[in-house]
Structures are given as structure tokens and as C-alpha cells.
Amino acid sequence: MLQQIQLAKTDLVVPLFVDENLSRTRAIASMPGQVRYPLNQIGTLAEDLWDCGLRAVLLLGIPRKKDASASGAFETNGVVQGAVRTIKSVVPEMAVITDVCACEYTDHGHCGIVGKTRYGTDLLNDPSLELMNRIAVSHALAGADVVAPSCMLDGMVGSIRSVLDDEGLEEVLIMSYSTKFDSAFYGPFREAAESGYAFGDRSTYQINPANAREAFLESQLDAGEGADILMVKPAGFYLDILAEIATLGLPVAGYQVSGEYAMIKAAAQRGWIKEREAVTESLISIKRAGADLIISYFAPDVARWMDEKQ
Ligand code: PBG
Ligand code: ZN
Numbered sequence: 001m002l003q004q005i006q007l008a009k010t011d012l013v014v015p016l017f018v019d020e021n022l023s024r025t026r027a028i029a030s031m032p033g034q035v036r037y038p039l040n041q042i043g044t045l046a047e048d049l050w051d052c053g054l055r056a057v058l059l060l061g062i063p064r065k066k067d068a069s070a071s072g073a074f075e076t077n078g079v080v081q082g083a084v085r086t087i088k089s090v091v092p093e094m095a096v097i098t099d100v101c102a103c104e105y106t107d108h109g110h111c112g113i114v115g116k117t118r119y120g121t122d123l124l125n126d127p128s129l130e131l132m133n134r135i136a137v138s139h140a141l142a143g144a145d146v147v148a149p150s151c152m153l154d155g156m157v158g159s160i161r162s163v164l165d166d167e168g169l170e171e172v173l174i175m176s177y178s179t180k181f182d183s184a185f186y187g188p189f190r191e192a193a194e195s196g197y198a199f200g201d202r203s204t205y206q207i208n209p210a211n212a213r214e215a216f217l218e219s220q221l222d223a224g225e226g227a228d229i230l231m232v233k234p235a236g237f238y239l240d241i242l243a244e245i246a247t248l249g250l251p252v253a254g255y256q257v258s259g260e261y262a263m264i265k266a267a268a269q270r271g272w273i274k275e276r277e278a279v280t281e282s283l284i285s286i287k288r289a290g291a292d293l294i295i296s297y298f299a300p301d302v303a304r305w306m307d308e309k310q
Pocket of ligand 2: 102
């Protein structure tokens, strides 16, 4: 009765890997219990999640082809676009959020267009903005309720907002990966989404974990550019930052990332910690810090535990 924070199913967002190359699910070794789904299972999966009381998904696509310009990312019949249309036709009220990035679609694995810079080959900000605009519009036209640009480009939210508005898509929300750290905890994701990079790293566009002021500023800038929802990623190691960003007044999402999932899962599988208790504690902590939404690979498990007798 006196517990301050309660987790609710409506706090949770379920990340889903959809792979255009599959006809059956495929396990993700570094994320035990997680799989990539084929497009033909997305409809029934969405229905099952809805029946569990879950109301939001975040789609991450693995395309058939990769190239330097990430052309698979903005095709009308691309993997994410297809998954959005399927989910919206089966459970129209499910909130469908799409990850807008290029790292799964580029042959070099970086998050946008790369080219020569003063310091060597690296991500090019402005050409990548054009690419993100096209990806976001294609997701929104397919029916996405929320687009979630995750590339950490300068001016990205403002740029996407203005093309969405020009296309008559004013009602589509933007959930910016506004404060995204250059984190080692995305490791398992790179196997899950086949998005490991061929050279360099992401430290030129993701935030140094030691920089609190910059982390706040990045979310503040995105708020000013018209973001509807801000995000801190990873969540668990950055709760101080999340609490500060919540003071900006916009809804905030915390993303419990692949490495956070894998650590809890691996320890639990060895019997070193209790999975349900550890997961619940981790998510309660993210909410306590000020998150309105929690993106977690554990979401379906948590929904199931909520339905079980205490
Ligand atoms: C795409 C993207 C990444 C994640 C979500 N969207 C990879 C990255 O930023 O390097 C990571 C999520 C996770 O680790 O669970 N850019
Ligand atoms: Zn990316």
C-alpha cells in the first residue's frame, strides 16, 4: 500500500528484431531467450503481446541486402515497413515505434553515410540527415505511430520533424534517442541486429559516458527541435542523467539495452541471482529515476509475472 513506485504494463515497450531473411525464428546467442522473428510471425506475435496487456513495440529490422547507402532502410516494402503494416492491420491500437537508423542496412555497419573527413573516414552528418529523413517518412507512411531516430546526428530531430510535417504526417511522434552513450553494453545487440561496424567506432557521434553536461544538453537540444519523447540509453548505468532529463518536462524513455539484459540473464542462468527479482528491481529503479516508458527485452516476462499470483 505504501510502495511509492508500481510497475505497470503500460510503462513497457517491447523491442522486436524482425529479419527479412528468415522463415522461422532464430535464436540470438548473446541474448538467451531472445530471437529474431520472420515477417510471417509478426502478426500473431503482436496479437499475443496485446493479449498479455502490452501496448507498445519498438521495431528493429534486419534487411535482405546491405549497401553503402542503406537503400534497404527506406524501401516501401522494406522489412520494418512490412512489419508496421502487418501489426497495424492485426492490432491497430498497438503503439508501433520504429528504430530509425542505418547501421543494420549499411555494409560498413555505421549508423549513416560515411566518407572522408578531416580525421579519416567517418560518419558524415548532413548526408546522413537526408537518409534519416527518408527512413522516417517511409516508416510513418507505412503506419508507424512514433519514429525513433537513433543515429545521434546534429539537427536530426528538427530535420525529421520538418519532413514529416511537409508530408502531412504532423501526427507522427518523434521519440529521439536523445541521450545515447558510446556504451560497451550494446555488444549483444550487434549480433542480434547484425550491426557491428567494419572500422572505427561510434565515439564520434555517441556520448562519452563521463560527460554529464553534454548528456543533458543533447536531450535539451532535441526537446527544442520538437522531440515528443526523450530517451536515455543505456538506462541502468545512467539513472542520474535520466532523473535530470526528466526535469525538461517531456516524457522520458529508459532503454534497458542488450548488455544489461545479457548480464542479468547470464547470472540468473547460473543460479547466481534470482531472475524475476533482479529484473523487477532493475525496472523499478528506471521508473523511480523518472522514466515514463521502459524499453526492455524482459517486457513479455514481466507482463507474465504480473499476471501470476504473488
Ligand atoms: C541502432 C540501435 C542500437 C541499439 C538500438 N538501436 C545500436 C547502437 O546504437 O550501437 C542498441 C540497443 C541494445 O543494445 O539493446 N543504432
Ligand atoms: Zn545505428
